[in-house]
Amino acid sequence: MSALIHTPLFGLLLTIGAYRFAIWLYQRSNQFPLLHPFLVAMVPVISILMLLDISYQEYMQQTQLLQFLLGPATVALAWPLFRQLTHIKAIGPHILIAVVIGGTLAAVIAVALAWWLGAPDAVLGSLAPKSITTPIALELVKFTDGYGPLAAGAVAITGIVGVLVAPLIFRLLRITDDRIRGLTLGIIAHAIGTSRAFEFSERAGAFSSLALGLTGLFTALALPLAWSWVWG
Amino acid sequence: MLDGLLLLLLFQFLGEMLVTLTGLPIPGPVAGMVLLLIALTARSNVLQRIAPAANLLISNLVLLFFPIGVGIVLEWERYEAYGLALFMSVVVGTIIAMILVALLLKWLLRHNVA
Numbered sequence: 365m366s367a368l369i370h371t372p373l374f375g376l377l378l379t380i381g382a383y384r385f386a387i388w389l390y391q392r393s394n395q396f397p398l399l400h401p402f403l404v405a406m407v408p409v410i411s412i413l414m415l416l417d418i419s420y421q422e423y424m425q426q427t428q429l430l431q432f433l434l435g436p437a438t439v440a441l442a443w444p445l446f447r448q449l450t451h452i453k454a455i456g457p458h459i460l461i462a463v464v465i466g467g468t469l470a471a472v473i474a475v476a477l478a479w480w481l482g483a484p485d486a487v488l489g490s491l492a493p494k495s496i497t498t499p500i501a502l503e504l505v506k507f508t509d510g511y512g513p514l515a516a517g518a519v520a521i522t523g524i525v526g527v528l529v530a531p532l533i534f535r536l537l538r539i540t541d542d543r544i545r546g547l548t549l550g551i552i553a554h555a556i557g558t559s560r561a562f563e564f565s566e567r568a569g570a571f572s573s574l575a576l577g578l579t580g581l582f583t584a585l586a587l588p589l590a591w592s593w594v595w596g
Numbered sequence: 597m598l599d600g601l602l603l604l605l606l607f608q609f610l611g612e613m614l615v616t617l618t619g620l621p622i623p624g625p626v627a628g629m630v631l632l633l634i635a636l637t638a639r640s641n642v643l644q645r646i647a648p649a650a651n652l653l654i655s656n657l658v659l660l661f662f663p664i665g666v667g668i669v670l671e672w673e674r675y676e677a678y679g680l681a682l683f684m685s686v687v688v689g690t691i692i693a694m695i696l697v698a699l700l701l702k703w704l705l706r707h708n709v710a
């Protein structure tokens with residue numbers, strides 16, 4: 365009987381079950397940012413792993429199937445990006461300038477603050493891709509010698525913080541243009557920000573999807589080069 | 597769904613091949629994403645078969661990276677010493693970057709009426 369808990373079947377059942385519950389709660393709460401599924405699903409999974417004394421390494425092995433799918437999921441990001449490409453034609457150069465400067469700012473500010481407070485290189489490498497979508501960020505930490513778990517956590521919390529402060533920032537800066545709202549959320553807060561952008565309007569959501577895809581692509585192309593140049 | 601999965605795996609494989617052959621410093625799946633994007637602009641009628649599989653994966657991204665993310669709690673002692681740096685970077689850094697990007701966009705689009 366106890367052999368059963370040491371199988372991929374158990375790990376996947378636990379993970380997908382906890383995730384399903386977390387999604388349900390998130391929908392019921394009208395997508396309240398602090399009840400994001402990433403945070404909520406942690407509670408049952410971590411409690412049960414600790415209760416049954418299953419190590420993190422063993423749990424990672426049990427759930428290898430899910431991690432494998434991050435590869436195809438990254439490739440799949442080409443689809444929404446392709447569908448949003450038409451928006452580029454309207455205000456194209458402006459979007460590209462914002463993505464390049466914004467994506468760079470997000471990474472540089474994150475790394476500079478942590479560096480100033482004495483974080484070591486591996487932590488800086490985990491924080492650099494924090495404003496882009498997780499599957500790409502997890503690929504990039506292989507180039508920056510960062511920690512996967514820290515990168516995944518930093519990305520998720522960045523998205524949640526972004527969604528929490530965005531309405532306030534837009535009000536203070538008197539930003540009512542849904543294109544700007546969407547692009548800002550997509551550049552800084554990736555997919556979590558994009559789902560919030562859709563609550564502003566369909567248009568904000570479309571621009572956010574575009575920014576999310578372009579920022580991920582730009583950072584994926586630029587970060588490994590920049591990293592080897594600065595730290596190499 | 598099956599066609600979509602097949603195409604995604606194929607493009608990931610092509611991306612990995614491109615990176616291995618050229619030594620480009622980018623992740624294989626990202627190269628695969630770029631190749632798929634280029635292919636889509638050329639043959640979108642065939643390749644839109646990826647939509648069901650792509651949408652399923654993208655709408656459940658949290659599930660896919662969740663097991664890795666659990667490590668931030670289970671291995672917290674590894675990161676504990678840098679708690680303040682992490683907080684400043686992830687919370688304060690995000691707020692600063694968001695303000696700057698919003699201002700930048702406001703300036704860039706000042707003559708471009710919605």
